[in-house]
Amino acid sequence: MEKTNFVDQIRIFCRSGHGGAGSKHFMRTKFNAMAGPDGGNGGRGGHIILRGNKNLWTLLHLRYYKNVLAENGESGSGNNCSGRSGKDVIIEVPLGTVARDEETGETEAEILEDGQEIVWIKGGRGGLGNAEFATATNQAPEHAQPGEPGEEAWKVVELKVLADVGLVGFPNAGKSTLLSVMTAAKPKIADYAFTTINPQLGMVEYRNDRSFCIADLPGIIEGAAEGKGLGHRFLRHIERNPVLLFLIPADSSDHKKEFEILVNELEQYNPELLHKQFIIAISKSDMLDDELKEAIRKELPQTLPHIFISSVAQKGISELKDLLWKVLNEENNKI
Template sequence: MAEKSNFVDQIKVFCRSGHGGAGSKHFMRTKFNPMAGPDGGDGGRGAHIILRGNKNLWTLLHLRYHKNILAENGESGSGNNSTGRSGKDVYIDVPLGTIALDEETGVKEAEILEDGQEVILMPGGRGGLGNAQFATPTNQAPEYAQPGEPGQEGFKILELKVLADVGLVGFPNAGKSTLLSVVTAAKPKIADYAFTTINPQLGMVEYRNGTSFCIADLPGIIEGAAEGRGLGHRFLRHIERNSILLFMIPADSKDHKKEYDILHNELEQYNPEMLQKDFVIAVSKSDMLDDELKEAISRELPPDIPHVFISSVTQQGLSELKDLLWKVLNQPSP
C-alpha cells in the first residue's frame, strides 16, 4: 500500500495565527521635563497564515508532519514611538487545485489554482495603538493604550482536487492504467482486479511540436459511487477539475450503451455541473474487433459524443485519440 500512503489528497491541520502586540503606554522623559508627552508606540501585527500555490507539488503529503501550524505573535510597542515588530507570516505551500475548508462549518475559505497565488487563510491580530495615538488638545497625557487583537485558531481541512486536462473515467479494469502507461511517462500499477488505482495517477502526454497535456487516471467508478459506495466521493472529487472526461468502455463489455449510461448517471447524481464538460469515448481493448463489430458498437454509443477505437497493447488508435483530445481541449469556448 505504499502507493496509497504517498498520495495524500486530504489532511486536517490545526492553525493558530499570531496575536497582535500591545500598544505602549509610555511618556517621554527629558532632562527638564519628566512628563514631556506620550510617546508609546503601536504593537506589531500578529503573523498571518497564508496558503501559497506551488506547481511543483502534487500531493499534501508534506503536511502530514506539520499538522500544528502556529504563527508568531506581534511584539509590543515601546517608548520613543517605536512600533513593535510584526510576527513573521507562515506560508503553507500546497499543490494547485487545493481548497481549504473550515472543519466546523464546512465552508470553503480558499482555493488555490495558480502557481505563486497567495490567500490569507487565517489573519493575524492587529497590533494595539500606543498612547501617543490618543493624545488630543484636551487630553495631552492619555494614560491608556490598546491591547493587541487576538489571533484566530481552529482546524482547517485541506483537500486536493487534481488539476488535469483529461480525466479517465471508467469501471475498474476498463484499461485506464494501461492507456496511461502507454501514452505518458507515468508508471501506474496495473492489474486486472478492481481498485488497483487507489489514488489519481497523473501523466503528461507529449503531443506534436513540443506541446503536451496532462491526463489523470482516476480510481475506478462503480454503480453507487454518488452515494459514497466503493471509493465514491473521494474519486468523484478529482473529476470536478478536469476539462475533458474520457470515458473508457472496453470492447468486450456486454452492453456498451448501458455502461456509458451508468457512468454518466453517477456523475449527474454527484454534481450535475459535471455534464457541462466535454466528453470523449474511447473503446478500449479493440485489437480483436473487425470493422463489422466496430460498426455495431458505434451504433450503440451516443451519436453526439465523439468516440475512437483504441488498443493500448497494439498502440492502435492512440494517435487518433491524442488528436481528438487535443482538438477538443483547444476548441474555442462557446
C-alpha cells in the same frame, strides 16, 4: 492498506498570531517631567499563508504538520517604538489545492498557479499606543488598545488534481494501460479492481513539441457519489479536468448502460460536471470486427465524439491524441 506517498487530504489545526498590545507610556526628560504620551503601537500577529509550488504533487509533507501556529506580535513600547510583527507561516502546497473550514465546509482559498500566495488566516491587528489618542483636549490619554486575538480553527486542505484530460471508467476498464501507452507514466497495472487507488498523471507528447496532461483516476463504481468504493476521493479530482475521456471496454455487457451509470454518478456528485466536454473511447477493440463496432456505435450517444482503441495492440492511439487535442483547443477557445 497499502502505504502510499500520495496524500490528497489533510486535517490541520491552525492559529494565526495574536496582535501585540499598544503601550501606555509617558515621556519624561531631564528638563520636562511631563513631555507627553509616547506609547508605541503593538505589532501585527503572524499570518498563515498558502503558496503554490509546481514541484509538489501531494500533501504528504503536511501529514505530520498537524499544528500550524503563527507567531504573536510584540507589544509596543515607549519613545513611540512599535512592536515587531509576528513571523508569518508559509505553507507550500501543490497546484489545485483547496483550503476550507472543517466546521462550515466553506472554501476559503484555492491555489491554481505557481508562486501564487493567499493570506489564508490573518493575524490579529496590533493595538494602538496611547500616543495615537492624544488630542488638543486630551493631551495625556491613559488608554492604549490591547492587540486583537488571532483566529484558530480546524481546517481541511484538499488536493484536486490539475490535468487537461481525466480518464473515467469502471475498475479494470484499461485506464492505466492507456496512460502507460500514451505517456511516460508507469502506473500499477493488474487484473483486479482498484489497481489504481491514487491519481496518476502523465504528459502526452503531441506533434510539433506540443503536449497536454492526462490523469488516470481511480475507477468509479455505482454509488460512488454516496461515498461507496473510493467515492468522493475519486470524484473531487475530476472537477479540475475540462475534458473527460470515458473508457468503456469492448467486452462490456451493455455499453450504453455503463456510460449512463458513469454519467449519473458524476451528476449525483456535482451537476456542474455535466457541462464538461465528454469523449467516449471503446477500449480493447482489437477483439471487434467491423460489424460489432457498428453495433456498439449505434448504442452510444450520437452527439458525443467516440473512438475505438486498443492499448495493447496500439490501435487508434494516434487518432485519440488528435481527437483530444482538437477538443482541448475547442474548450480553450470558449474561455
